[in-house]
Amino acid sequence: MLRIAVVGATGAVGRECLKLLDRGTVPVGRVVPVASPRSLGRRPAAELGLSLAVDPMTTVEALDPRELDVAVFCAGAELSSREAERLAAAGVLVVDNTSAFRMRPDVPLVVPQVNPAALARRPAGNLVANPNCSTIQLVRALHPLHELAELEGVVVATYQAASGGGLHGLAELAGESARLLADPEAQGAPNGRFGQPLAFNLVPEIGLQDDTGLSHEERKLVREPRKILGLPDLRVSATAVRVPVFHCHSEAAHIRLRRPVSTAQVEQALADTPGLRVYRRSDAAPSYPMPRTVFADDESRALVHVGRIRVEPQDPRSVAVWIVADNLWVGAALNAVQIVELAVKYGWLS
Numbered sequence: 001m002l003r004i005a006v007v008g009a010t011g012a013v014g015r016e017c018l019k020l021l022d023r024g025t026v027p028v029g030r031v032v033p034v035a036s037p038r039s040l041g042r043r044p045a046a047e048l049g050l051s052l053a054v055d056p057m058t059t060v061e062a063l064d065p066r067e068l069d070v071a072v073f074c075a076g077a078e079l080s081s082r083e084a085e086r087l088a089a090a091g092v093l094v095v096d097n098t099s100a101f102r103m104r105p106d107v108p109l110v111v112p113q114v115n116p117a118a119l120a121r122r123p124a125g126n127l128v129a130n131p132n133c134s135t136i137q138l139v140r141a142l143h144p145l146h147e148l149a150e151l152e153g154v155v156v157a158t159y160q161a162a163s164g165g166g167l168h169g170l171a172e173l174a175g176e177s178a179r180l181l182a183d184p185e186a187q188g189a190p191n192g193r194f195g196q197p198l199a200f201n202l203v204p205e206i207g208l209q210d211d212t213g214l215s216h217e218e219r220k221l222v223r224e225p226r227k228i229l230g231l232p233d234l235r236v237s238a239t240a241v242r243v244p245v246f247h248c249h250s251e252a253a254h255i256r257l258r259r260p261v262s263t264a265q266v267e268q269a270l271a272d273t274p275g276l277r278v279y280r281r282s283d284a285a286p287s288y289p290m291p292r293t294v295f296a297d298d299e300s301r302a303l304v305h306v307g308r309i310r311v312e313p314q315d316p317r318s319v320a321v322w323i324v325a326d327n328l329w330v331g332a333a334l335n336a337v338q339i340v341e342l343a344v345k346y347g348w349l350s
């Protein structure tokens with residue numbers, strides 16, 4: 001039975017990790033919750049109604065690697081850069097949810113449904129990176145289309161929820177929305193979690209822009225799919241937008257394939273892919289996924305939802321799709337737990 005630390009156990013992703021571990025898909029013996037010194041004394045098992053054996057809350061500095069098999073890091077890239085390698089070097093398998101190690105050539109960047117072979121052997125450095133939330137749902141929809149007719153490029157616009165900004169992001173959107181409803185003339189906070197006021201607004205910049213004008217989030221969307229799909233020359237163009245939605249990221253993706261396809265072929269390839277739910281025009285209304293319906297129940301939160309599937313009649317190599325998934329589950333905690341499940345399945349993590 002595994003001894004697993006969840007670093008960031010009081011946060012938006014960490015709490016979902018604990019809930020998912022409680023579902024019993026991973027052989028967990030003991031969970032060690034880790035947060036900042038501010039949270040010492042908190043009792044996540046009671047707060048979340050877990051039946052797992054959960055240790056008292058501790059800090060990352062106090063973790064003893066000899067007492068752990070796995071550490072899931074979800075407490076920011078700065079903390080991961082500082083502490084994850086110490087544990088990995090001491091033999092703990094680290095699954096990192098942050099951007100700290102994703103593009104390092106020696107660290108596998110894994111979406112279990114897309115590139116499981118990257119974990120066929122234990123990584124030499126004991127580090128596995130979880131991709132960015134928007135990347136995961138994108139590559140899970142792209143992968144079957146690549147197998148169908150080979151990807152040439154993709155243009156994607158994202159519509160990203162406030163939960164991507166963590167618990168503070170969710171609270172900020174709720175508070176600002178209430179203030180604006182009470183007083184439509186009220187000014188939002190320009191220096192909050194999203195850089196600009198998010199309530200009743202759209203913010204087309206997630207993370208700082210580089211010299212070329214790409215935002216941090218857009219850079220991840222360009223680079224990470226290439227590494228995961230093993231397509232270093234894949235053309236990806238991205239515009240990432242924060243929207244005043246509490247949960248679930250949405251994406252409009254325009255995909256260019258190397259061979260012509262029909263809408264029926266695309267729908268079938270997606271429908272045959274485990275973990276995807278396909279919406280067809282002929283389905284009962286609404287015949288497309290939306291953040292609120294995807295967040296409505298656990299079964300839906302665990303899936304990537306694809307609708308508005310169109311092949312351009314004048315250009316049957318061009319496909320458009322609308323992709324929605326829960327960034328906290330599919331885009332973070334569930335992917336991390338499924339990485340641990342995969343390591344157990346491959347037999348090198350017992």
Ligand SMILES: NC(=O)c1ccc[n+]([C@@H]2O[C@H](COP(=O)([O-])OP(=O)(O)OC[C@H]3O[C@@H](n4cnc5c(N)ncnc54)[C@H](OP(=O)(O)O)[C@@H]3O)[C@@H](O)[C@H]2O)c1
Pocket residue numbers: 007008009010011012013014034035036037038039059060073074075076077079097098099131132133163164165166167168327328331332
């Ligand atoms: N939210 C998403 O959709 C998403 C998706 C993919 C990846 N991620 C990544 O996952 C990470 C966590 O995101 P989040 O949304 O869960 O953020 P969050 O809600 O703000 O939670 C942050 C967590 O980090 C903990 N923490 C902060 N400083 C710490 C320290 N010095 N030592 C130990 N723990 C510390 C916090 O503990 P306290 O409560 O004690 O402050 C809290 O548990 C980020 O790197 C983020 O980029 C997030």
